[in-house]
Amino acid sequence: MTKTMKVNARYSDATGSWAIRQWWKWFSLLAILSESSAFVDIRNFPRHPIGSHHALRSSQLRNIGNYNIWYSDSFSKNTPKRVPVIAGNWKLNPNTLSEATNLLKLIASNFLYHRSASDPEVVIFPPYPFLMPALELLEGTGIKVGAQNCALQESPGAFTGEVSASMIRSMGCDYVMLGHSERRTLFGETDAKINAKAHLCLKQPGLGIILCIGETLEEYQSNLLESVVEMQLKKGLAGLKAEDISSSSLIIAYEPCWAINTGIAATPQQANTAHMAVRRTLTKLFGADVAQSIRIQYGGSVKPDNIEDLMAMPEIDGALVGGASLTADGFTRIVDGAVSISSSFSAIPRELTARECLPTKNVLGESPVWSERDQCLYWVSAPEEEVWTWNLVDPPYRRLMGTVLGCVALKAGDPGSIVLGGERAILELTMSPTTTDFASGPAVLCDRPDLASMTRPNDGRVDRQGRLVFGMYNNYHRSGASEGSNNAGLYRLDANLQYEKLLDYDFRVSNCICFSSNGETMFFCDTPTRKVYAFDYPKERGGMLTNRRLIWSVPSNLDGAPDGAQVDANGCIWIALSGAGRVVRVNPSTGMIDCVVHLPVRSPTSCTFGGPNLDELFITTRGPDGGGLYRVKMPHGIRGLPEPEFQLGTNGQMISRSPPSASTTGHSPRKDYTWWNKGS
Numbered sequence: 115m116t117k118t119m120k121v122n123a124r125y126s127d128a129t130g131s132w133a134i135r136q137w138w139k140w141f142s143l144l145a146i147l148s149e150s151s152a153f154v155d156i157r158n159f160p161r162h163p164i165g166s167h168h169a170l171r172s173s174q175l176r177n178i179g180n181y182n183i184w185y186s187d188s189f190s191k192n193t194p195k196r197v198p199v200i201a202g203n204w205k206l207n208p209n210t211l212s213e214a215t216n217l218l219k220l221i222a223s224n225f226l227y228h229r230s231a232s233d234p235e236v237v238i239f240p241p242y243p244f245l246m247p248a249l250e251l252l253e254g255t256g257i258k259v260g261a262q263n264c265a266l267q268e269s270p271g272a273f274t275g276e277v278s279a280s281m282i283r284s285m286g287c288d289y290v291m292l293g294h295s296e297r298r299t300l301f302g303e304t305d306a307k308i309n310a311k312a313h314l315c316l317k318q319p320g321l322g323i324i325l326c327i328g329e330t331l332e333e334y335q336s337n338l339l340e341s342v343v344e345m346q347l348k349k350g351l352a353g354l355k356a357e358d359i360s361s362s363s364l365i366i367a368y369e370p371c372w373a374i375n376t377g378i379a380a381t382p383q384q385a386n387t388a389h390m391a392v393r394r395t396l397t398k399l400f401g402a403d404v405a406q407s408i409r410i411q412y413g414g415s416v417k418p419d420n421i422e423d424l425m426a427m428p429e430i431d432g433a434l435v436g437g438a439s440l441t442a443d444g445f446t447r448i449v450d451g452a453v454s455i456s457s458s459f460s461a462i463p464r465e466l467t468a469r470e471c472l473p474t475k476n477v478l479g480e481s482p483v484w485s486e487r488d489q490c491l492y493w494v495s496a497p498e499e500e501v502w503t504w505n506l507v508d509p510p511y512r513r514l515m516g517t518v519l520g521c522v523a524l525k526a527g528d529p530g531s532i533v534l535g536g537e538r539a540i541l542e543l544t545m546s547p548t549t550t551d552f553a554s555g556p557a558v559l560c561d562r563p564d565l566a567s568m569t570r571p572n573d574g575r576v577d578r579q580g581r582l583v584f585g586m587y588n589n590y591h592r593s594g595a596s597e598g599s600n601n602a603g604l605y606r607l608d609a610n611l612q613y614e615k616l617l618d619y620d621f622r623v624s625n626c627i628c629f630s631s632n633g634e635t636m637f638f639c640d641t642p643t644r645k646v647y648a649f650d651y652p653k654e655r656g657g658m659l660t661n662r663r664l665i666w667s668v669p670s671n672l673d674g675a676p677d678g679a680q681v682d683a684n685g686c687i688w689i690a691l692s693g694a695g696r697v698v699r700v701n702p703s704t705g706m707i708d709c710v711v712h713l714p715v716r717s718p719t720s721c722t723f724g725g726p727n728l729d730e731l732f733i734t735t736r737g738p739d740g741g742g743l744y745r746v747k748m749p750h751g752i753r754g755l756p757e758p759e760f761q762l763g764t765n766g767q768m769i770s771r772s773p774p775s776a777s778t779t780g781h782s783p784r785k786d787y788t789w790w791n792k793g794s
């Protein structure tokens with residue numbers, strides 16, 4: 115999506131409180147700096163251009179409810195088009211090889227299978243000892259690897275402790291970073307040394323350079339920004355000709371020293387103005403054509419919540435990220451924010467509020483389904499090992515199942531027939547208020563797939579042909595350890611209780627599983643990636659999901675991730691955003707949000723349509739602040755589709771085995787699993 119046409123809308127406070135926050139940030143910076151530096155006088159500090167920034171925002175932002183819609187059509191950037199480049203500078207982090215390996219594996223999980231041709235170029239700069247593991251572990255992700263520095267000398271030679279440009283290139287690195295402000299100030303790196311290193315790097319075919327420049331706070335205060343960056347560029351690139359630049363890959367990173375590691379980024383306007391000065395100098399040095407082709411990154415306190423605003427500026431072609439590149443999810447959000455298609459709202463999204471209808475206090479309510487046959491709702495509370503049902507009139511009731519439950523689906527047959535995705539097995543049960551006795555309850559239909567792996571069934575739904583589709587959940591995906599990478603598969607269980615795998619790659623947490631009304635499209639999300647995809651759904655046995663297309667991803671400045679989802683009769687998909695306190699309605703053809711349901715709790719987990727007319731949305735939630743069942747009446751014209759039932763064929767060979775008798779999780783389920791009394 116080009117920036118010129120994009121209607122860039124963001125969740126944010128009203129502009130006024132935003133301005134106060136900016137002022138507060140700057141006063142905080144002043145306070146920090148005046149403590150650490152005797153010569154900073156608050157009265158001499160340059161006026162932060164908040165007036166102009168604010169003026170631009172107020173002319174370009176329109177407050178619509180909670181949404182500031184930023185029309186960025188005044189920017190015609192990137193002529194010629196420059197591919198955005200996001201780089202992570204790990205500096206002297208992390209502490210050990212095993213921490214580095216974990217971080218690399220998690221980054222690889224976020225990027226494997228989730229990149230497209232229009233995405234930015236991504237480069238990671240680990241410390242030297244982690245270059246080789248990075249090259250190995252990031253293989254196939256499209257992420258490039260670079261070194262944070264190189265020797266002033268060529269190899270081979272007697273230069274103890276140095277690493278040469280040719281060694282770096284021979285390993286397979288694509289970039290070397292030169293002239294970072296920490297090297298300049300802490301290690302005596304002069305423009306002359308940087309220039310000598312640049313010449314050595316350019317002798318290595320295929321080795322690009324990120325040249326870092328930027329002024330100190332004092333220079334900024336003295337209005338020396340332009341002359342400082344001009345001098346750094348002239349000296350750093352001395353002796354290079356336009357042809358040297360155009361036949362290589364040179365990126366300039368503008369990093370004002372006062373923004374590095376302070377938490378106070380330059381405003382987008384400040385950075386853009388500085389980048390214009392950089393490009394003016396590049397034009398003087400190499401001519402307009404070459405200057406226009408060079409990418410200029412901004413660096414200094416880049417975060418998921420400021421990347422979109424920075425990248426919306428015409429002269430900002432990317433970011434060099436320090437601290438925020440040290441978590442896999444933070445770094446991925448920054449990369450996603452750089453080319454966000456996520457921030458698309460139709461002009462005025464409709465806003466609804468869901469109210470709690472049952473204070474069920476579920477630890478993790480999940481997988482609500484409405485049965486037309488039974489005229490009631492079913493859902494599970496996963497770690498409490500409970501399945502719940504409610505007919506909207508009487509008090510709900512619940513059954514303890516003695517196993518963690520990922521999902522519940524309807525099953526053709528007697529009233530109350532359901533199937534459940536249990537931790538070790540797929541179960542069937544006839545749910546009835548008169549059979550609260552555990553022993554007469556569930557039966558094992560079949561083992562869950564992939565029993566040896568550290569996974570369990572998670573989100574699931576019955577497809578329009580009556581087969582159960584569910585995905586697994588990596589039990590370690592939150593651990594930050596390497597076991598938390600992709601190891602969960604997506605499966606379909608048919609009438610003969612035969613499994614087939616539907617996706618040719620594994621992931622961490624299956625969610626958003628739902629089907630278009632004709633059953634030809636399936637929606638799916640691996641929650642940590644925060645991206646929701648549509649696939650062509652194979653109706654016949656033996657087929658795989660194909661033709662994957664990204665329909666929506668969570669804006670980088672919004673917390674939370676897609677959890678369960680449901681399709682409405684108009685073909686739109688309602689996605690519970692766990693952590694964001696919202697359910698959004700996305701049109702899969704346009705990626706636009708046209709309705710937002712707000713909840714007073716942070717974590718909605720899934721949703722479905724229910725009620726006699728399928729015109730209410732029921733939303734399960736999780737603790738600690740949530741756990742109740744929420745409900746919202748749909749606007750006129752929006753309703754759900756009947757939920758299909760799992761069809762167990764006569765050839766289905768049930769395993770004749772008792773259900774699990776105790777939790778395998780160590781979790782102690784609630785004891786009072788018989789009747790639930792309203793308000794208890």
Ligand SMILES: O=C(CO)COP(=O)(O)O
Nearest residue numbers: 203374375414415436437
């Ligand atoms: O120095 C930087 C990247 O090279 C910026 O660091 P921070 O993003 O931590 O401010």
